[in-house]
Structure formats: structure tokens, C-alpha cells
Amino acid sequence: MSGRRVLMVVLLGFLNTTILACSASQALPSPQGDQEAMQNLEDIMFYLLTEENPQPSYAQVHTLWSAARDQHLALSPLAEVQVPPGKHLYVFGDIHGQLGDLRYCLLSIEDADEHHSKPIDLLTQLYEGHCALFLGDYVDRGPNSLEVLSLLVALKLRFPEQVVLVRGNHECEAVCAEHGFAAEIRSRYYPAVREITTVIRAKESLFRIAVELFAQLPVAALLQLGSTSYFASHGGPAFENGQPLALSKLQDSTLKIFENVFAQRAPTYFVDLLWSDPGSGENLSSNPRGEGLVSWSRNLTVAACNAYGCLRLLRAHQMQRDGFGRTHLAELGDPDQDKEVWTVFSAANYCGLDNRGAVVKIHGLEGRDYEVLWWKYPAVVAYNPAMRPPQVPPAFID
Numbered sequence: 048m049s050g051r052r053v054l055m056v057v058l059l060g061f062l063n064t065t066i067l068a069c070s071a072s073q074a075l076p077s078p079q080g081d082q083e084a085m086q087n088l089e090d091i092m093f094y095l096l097t098e099e100n101p102q103p104s105y106a107q108v109h110t111l112w113s114a115a116r117d118q119h120l121a122l123s124p125l126a127e128v129q130v131p132p133g134k135h136l137y138v139f140g141d142i143h144g145q146l147g148d149l150r151y152c153l154l155s156i157e158d159a160d161e162h163h164s165k166p167i168d169l170l171t172q173l174y175e176g177h178c179a180l181f182l183g184d185y186v187d188r189g190p191n192s193l194e195v196l197s198l199l200v201a202l203k204l205r206f207p208e209q210v211v212l213v214r215g216n217h218e219c220e221a222v223c224a225e226h227g228f229a230a231e232i233r234s235r236y237y238p239a240v241r242e243i244t245t246v247i248r249a250k251e252s253l254f255r256i257a258v259e260l261f262a263q264l265p266v267a268a269l270l271q272l273g274s275t276s277y278f279a280s281h282g283g284p285a286f287e288n289g290q291p292l293a294l295s296k297l298q299d300s301t302l303k304i305f306e307n308v309f310a311q312r313a314p315t316y317f318v319d320l321l322w323s324d325p326g327s328g329e330n331l332s333s334n335p336r337g338e339g340l341v342s343w344s345r346n347l348t349v350a351a352c353n354a355y356g357c358l359r360l361l362r363a364h365q366m367q368r369d370g371f372g373r374t375h376l377a378e379l380g381d382p383d384q385d386k387e388v389w390t391v392f393s394a395a396n397y398c399g400l401d402n403r404g405a406v407v408k409i410h411g412l413e414g415r416d417y418e419v420l421w422w423k424y425p426a427v428v429a430y431n432p433a434m435r436p437p438q439v440p441p442a443f444i445d
């Protein structure tokens with residue numbers, strides 16, 4: 048254990064020194080120049096990918112999450128990504144703590160289920176220079192939010208130019224304190240603590256570090272494949288005065304101060320990006336999810352595609368029976384026929400709903416052709432934080 052701890056310190060030191068050098072260019076520091084740091088990240092990645100029941104230590108998780116949080120401080124809330132010529136983009140939707148789905152995609156575990164269309168083997172794809180976009184909702188509901196977040200963060204640090212992690216509505220203090228993530232952290236690392244609010248509020252608790260990391264994630268992404276662009280966010284596009292928000296406002300770094308999406312000073316378009324759904328009404332209409340949330344219409348999909356110079360809108364947020372769905376499709380003869388909304392959902396059998404999980408592979412070069420890769424799992428084990436073996440809580444909470 049002590050050897051690993053030394054390596055983690057080396058990793059953190061390395062990451063800190065490279066933040067300043069890269070902050071102006073929007074490029075994340077790459078561990079590629081540091082053999083030891085890279086090896087360390089790969090060790091964690093493979094541990095989370097291959098161990099039957101991975102239980103990363105408090106120190107490992109603390110180091111990984113704080114390194115990711117501190118790196119993102121320098122980045123814009125709008126991730127702008129150019130997929131290299133000929134390389135593909137893999138688009139993931141909600142994962143919700145279902146480590147098995149993420150591992151299946153990364154390593155294409157053949158025995159997951161006989162009903163998959165084809166294995167993905169994303170890890171090989173990343174080593175070959177392809178790109179992956181994750182559309183948020185990494186935590187809550189499922190049993191392994193800790194491992195899912197740690198694995199995604201390790202991937203981001205290992206492949207900083209190729210992996211994009213967008214913020215979902217569950218990457219928010221007000222939501223993940225209530226829907227499983229905080230309880231999972233407490234049961235794993237702070238079993239002696241009786242009040243969950245102690246873990247939620249304690250400075251530098253793993254929950255607080257995660258919440259600070261979530262606030263640093265981009266809230267939208269603009270991706271270029273060949274001559275084609277896509278606009279991506281967890282819920283949908285952002286609106287101001289009923290029209291798509293200017294891209295310059297999405298690059299406004301003050302968006303990154305909101306740990307709670309519903310904070311009083313947070314602009315409403317911030318809520319739109321994380322919470323909205325495509326609807327069938329006119330323009331913007333109320334959303335049955337709750338007060339202040341909106342649904343947007345087909346004409347606003349076209350307006351958003353025009354405003355952002357993109358072909359389609361990519362989003363997640365709504366469970367799809369087949370893991371993938373297209374909405375706001377054009378009528379025959381509509382000149383804007385390609386402008387539509389794609390919803391991707393990657394948690395199979397989400398909350399026992401028997402749905403497929405899917406990933407969309409958008410081919411490079413022209414960036415228009417795509418495949419839907421889907422899979423189906425047997426029932427996911429019910430979420431039960433009490434099943435976690437207790438570990439020694441860190442000193443600050445004693």
C-alpha cells in the first residue's frame with residue numbers, strides 16, 4: 048500500500064505543476080511525458096476495470112478526484128473538441144453508477160449477455176486515438192457511483208484530449224446528496240458517521256471534493272468531426288428570451304461557480320442545459336419534471352442547430368427502451384431534415400426497467416454516418432449501501 052501511496056503523491060505533484068503551463072491553451076496536461084504518472088493512472092484504471100469487486104482506497108479516490116477537480120479549474124464550461132481526421136466519436140449517455148455497463152463498453156466483456164449487437168472495446172479505441180463523449184449522470188441510483196466516477200476520471204486524466212466528461216443534472220450537490228451517491232460514500236469510507244449531513248458538509252470530505260469537481264465539468268460541448276459539428280449537453284440546448292443562447296455565454300467561466308444548479312444566482316439557461324427535454328409543444332413549454340424546467344420544440348432544435356452551426360443535438364437524460372432515440376424528426380421535404388435530437392442512454396435495465404443500454408459511434412471523415420451499439424443485461428443488483436465493508440474513517444470526522 049505504501050508504494051502505491053508514494054506513486055499517488057508523485058502523480059498529484061506532476062499534475063499540479065502542469066496546470067499552469069496548459070491553462071491558456073484549454074488543453075489538459077497530458078501524463079504522457081511522465082512514465083511514472085502514466086503507469087500509476089493505468090494501474091488504477093485496470094484495477095477498476097478488472098477486479099471482480101473493486102474497492103479503491105480512500106487515498107486513491109481522494110487523490111484522483113482532487114487532481115481532476117484542480118485541472119478543470121482552468122477549462123471553459125464549453126468543451127470544444129476537434130476529433131482527429133478519420134477517428135470516431137463514441138457517445139455515452141447516463142451511466143448512473145452501473146459499473147458493469149461501463150466495463151462492458153471499455154473491455155467488451157463477452158459473457159455479459161448474448162443479446163449484444165457487437166462489442167465496443169472502447170479502451171482499444173482510445174489507445175488508437177478515437178474519442179469518447181460522456182453526457183453526464185455518472186452517479187446516483189446504481190450501486191457503484193464511486194467506481195464509475197473514479198474510472199471516468201482516470202480515463203480523462205489518461206486520455207485528456209480524447210475523453211470529454213460533460214456535467215449531468217445528478218452532478219450537483221442538491222441532487223446527489225439525496226439519490227445514492229452521498230450514502231455510498233458514507234457507507235464505504237465513513238461508516239462511523241451517523242448523520243449523512245456530516246459527510247455532505249465536512250470540508251475536504253470525498254463528497255465535497257466530488258461536488259467541487261462536478262462544478263468544474265463543462266456544461267456543454269461542441270464537437271467537430273470532419274466537416275460536421277454536433278452540439279452536446281446532458282438535457283438540451285440553453286435558451287435566453289426564448290432563443291438559443293449565444294455560444295459566448297456558454298464560455299462564461301462564472302458558470303463554474305455553481306455547485307448547486309438551483310442556486311438563486313444561477314442563470315436559468317444553466318438549468319436548461321442540465322434538465323430540459325425535447326417536447327412536442329410550441330417553442331418553450333413547461334416540463335412535467337418540475338417547476339422552472341422546460342421542454343423545447345422542433346423549431347427551437349432547428350434554431351439551436353443554426354445558431355451553433357451544427358448538424359444535430361446530442362443529449363442523454365431520458366431512459367430509452369433501446370438505449371437510443373431520435374426526436375424532432377423532419378417532415379418529408381423539410382430543408383432542415385438532418386437537424387434533429389439524438390438521445391443516448393447507457394445504463395441497461397435502469398432501475399429494473401428492462402431497457403437496453405447503448406453507445407452511438409459516429410464515424411470520422413464526414414462525421415455523418417453512425418452506428419448504434421447496444422446491449423442488454425440481466426437484472427442489476429439492487430442498491431444497498433449497507434453491503435459495503437466498513438473501513439477506517441479519516442481523522443477529520445472523529
Ligand SMILES: [Mn+2]
Pocket residue numbers: 141184215216217281363364365
Ligand atoms: Mn439526467
